[in-house]
Amino acid sequence: MDQPVFEVPMDSFTPASALGAPVQALVVGGGLTGVAAAIVCARAGLQTVHLAPPAPPDRRTSALMQPSVDFLRSAGLVDAPEAIGHxxxxxxxxxxxxxxxxxxxxxxxxxxxxxxxxxxxFPNIKLMERFQSVAETLPNLEVRPLGATGIRRDGNTYHVTLSDGSELNAELVVGADGKKSLVRSAGGFTVREHAxxxxxxxxxxxxxxxxxxxxxxxxxxxxxxxxxxxxxxxxxxxxxxxxxxxxxxxxxxxxxxxxxxxxxxxxxxxxxxxxxxxxxxxxSTLSVDRAGQDGIALVGEAAHAFPPIGAQGLNLGLRDVADLAAAVAAADPARPTWSVEAARSYASRRAADLGRTGGMVDALFRSLITDxxxxxxxxxxxxxxxxxxxxxxxxxxxxxxxxxxx
Structure with missing residues (x-):
């Protein structure tokens, strides 16, 4: 978790979606990784819309290793881990x-x-409460309680149909929508799955x-x-x-x-x-050949899923978010192809970690259950x-x- 979190001054923002122009970043998926991804995109100065459809409270817990906790603290997502975790x-x-x-x-x-x-x-409910309270402070982050039902590409812009029938245009799309990711499917990613x-x-x-x-x-x-x-x-x-x-x-x-x-x-x-x-x-296990391409970045279980061995689930998702933060911070949104370049940079940053961690967890689990x-x-x-x-x-x-x- 050695990537810094980048921020730009934000005095006043008029949502691009309200002006009819494409938003710079659209994050699809309302889980912990999705909220964190929306926050780092907004803090990098991007006009960001987060699609977070209502969901039942997640009453599970997440064992986060110290590098993940360090990232949450540097990103301002957690102040004192002892206040909410064990x-x-x-x-x-x-x-x-x-x-x-x-x-x-x-x-x-x-x-x-x-x-x-x-x-x-950490209890996931407490993490979510903390993440959402941070998201509410960002004037260039708009949260909509809607899902996405369709995505198509037109040049460097994605046209996304929302669950209320409206349409939103976006330059960069971040898929945080889980194992059955619509974003991943629309982006044509090669996926490998095993149940x-x-x-x-x-x-x-x-x-x-x-x-x-x-x-x-x-x-x-x-x-x-x-x-x-x-x-x-x-x-x-x-x-x-x-x-x-x-x-x-x-x-x-x-x-x-x-x-x-x-x-x-x-x-x-x-x-x-x-x-x-x-x-x-x-x-089940799930992996993709690359985590980003053509203006789409996949984070969390949209990019990888493993059995709960070695506490790698949300830890790996937060490493996705850290590398996404670095990729978008290094991009120049004034360039017509910035989102394609950012997605390519993100994929390059994630390749080694995803390959190594996926192989390690799969080998550990199979070595335990094999005869x-x-x-x-x-x-x-x-x-x-x-x-x-x-x-x-x-x-x-x-x-x-x-x-x-x-």
């Missing part, structure tokens, strides 16, 4: 399989690399004993069972298993769900209670090496936190 000081990995070749229990401590915490676990048989079950828990800042991952044959600190004796659960298994357990009632969670946690933290409804999400002995042996030997070799462990910290991406 520190992640250690990561504990427990091999809970019964395989012939098992990995050792491994503990990673942020103190080893001179940090107080690897990152922070897994696994899904993720998420809910909040009350533990008998606190995690004390340690994120605990039990690695089972069908995926990790992860407890993330959420303050006090609270924890967020991310449980990956076969979709049919999770769906059956969730629908069997709260008592059965609670019993299974206590079993999966090996009762290391006392009796566990489920304190929020549980939701099950299918898992092939060579892959299991490789994973186990890798964890032994990380446990016994501090320099290698520190290198793994850097890769996982996204600070070794350049």
């Amino acid at each position: 520190p992640l000081t250690r990561i504990r990995i427990i091999d809970a399989t019964d395989r012939l070749i098992r990995a050792p229990e491994t503990l990673f401590d942020a103190a080893e690399i001179g940090l107080a915490a690897f990152g922070w676990n 897994f048989t696994q899904s993720a079950l998420v809910c909040d828990l009350e533990l008998g004993r606190p995690l004390d800042g340690t994120s605990v991952e039990f690695h089972y044959p069908q995926g990790p069972f992860t407890l993330v600190p959420a303050g006090g004796t609270r924890a967020n659960l991310v449980w990956i298993d076969d979709h049919a298994v999770l769906d059956t357990i969730r629908s069997s009632g709260p008592e059965q769900l609670q019993a299974q969670i206590n079993h999966k946690s090996q009762r290391l933290f006392g009796r566990i209670s489920v304190v929020t409804p549980a939701f099950v999400f299918p898992l 092939l002995l060579p892959a299991q042996a490789l994973r186990a030997s890798g964890l032994w090496a990380l446990r016994l070799a501090p320099p290698l462990r520190r290198r793994a910290f850097s890769l996982g936190m996204g600070v070794a991406r350049r």
Whole structure:
């Protein structure tokens, strides 16, 4: 997260959309990455419209690594992480399989690399409230509670049909509209997708004993069972298993769900209670050949999606936003082709990080769920090496936190 956030003086702006002229930047998608993208475009001095259709509150949490938190602070999106989040000081990995070749229990401590915490676990609702409060202060950022239903290109301008039937013209279009991205489809991006048989079950828990800042991952044959600190004796659960298994357990009632969670946690933290409804999400991977082209930039899950391994989801999306900020700040909007050049620059900035992170997460997940002995042996030997070799462990910290991406 080493890109600065650029700002220009803003005294008074008349929305270009009100004048009938093309807006300079149109951001499609109302999630956290979309709001952050709209803010950095506006702060770069672009007349920006953000299409953010109403959506139910996102009651999940996001574990953001310290470089992501540093970016949020430099961008003015978060002032004090301790005010809304909970520190992640250690990561504990427990091999809970019964395989012939098992990995050792491994503990990673942020103190080893001179940090107080690897990152922070934030409620998405609080992050969204904070982002939206910042967006409201920007006079050249117009937010519309609408979606996009059609996009076509005419030279260096995109004509976007909105969900109320109106049309908006834009020079740069930022797609933050998720896995089924209309922007990505309209831009003709090559996409690769793979659906897994696994899904993720998420809910909040009350533990008998606190995690004390340690994120605990039990690695089972069908995926990790992860407890993330959420303050006090609270924890967020991310449980990956076969979709049919999770769906059956969730629908069997709260008592059965609670019993299974206590079993999966090996009762290391006392009796566990489920304190929020549980939701099950299918898992898949998605990637594009490039993140930007022809005046379109894709951020967040419009460009990449992975299983929730290694806390890379929103972290990677925020790295998208940081590089988008640098690309638009370096562009000259007076040039007729500025948006094409900005999208090309953005794609170049993102290529190495997206390729490396996508490969890392995919390899980690497949090594956990595979039945092939060579892959299991490789994973186990890798964890032994990380446990016994501090320099290698520190290198793994850097890769996982996204600070070794350049």
